Amino acid sequence: MADDFRTVFAALKPALADQASRLAVKTDSPREFELVTRSPSPHPQHKGQPMWFGAVRIGKAYVSYHLMPLYMNAPLTKTISPRLKKYMQGKSCFNFKAAPEPAILDELRALTSRAVDSWAQQKLL
DSSP states (O other): OOHHHHHHHHHHHHHHHTTTTTSEEEEESSSEEEEEEEEEOSSGGGTTOEEEEEEEEEOSSOEEEEEGGGGGOHHHHTTOOHHHHTTEETTTEEEESSOOOHHHHHHHHHHHHHHHHHHHHTTOO
């Protein structure tokens, strides 16, 4: 694990960890921080297990920031700025090779908070 990626992970983790009081921590290790819902999912495919909310993970080529509510919420996705969108891979993941600038971290933190609020309104937490 490159020291650079540890620095990126350390920069990104707080944006997700800020929401840990509203969710449940599934994994908290030096390479991964993962949150799930506290309550079982109402969707049959989850078989009564909590839903995966998001994670920060150190990979081989980058550090990824996963935010599953984006996959299910097009209006929320439309709020992502072009600056943050350039880090986006797929529908719900952002990849970083270096620690993002403070404005990007602030946007990720706000986006994550709105994602939790969205799931709370849908009674998914």
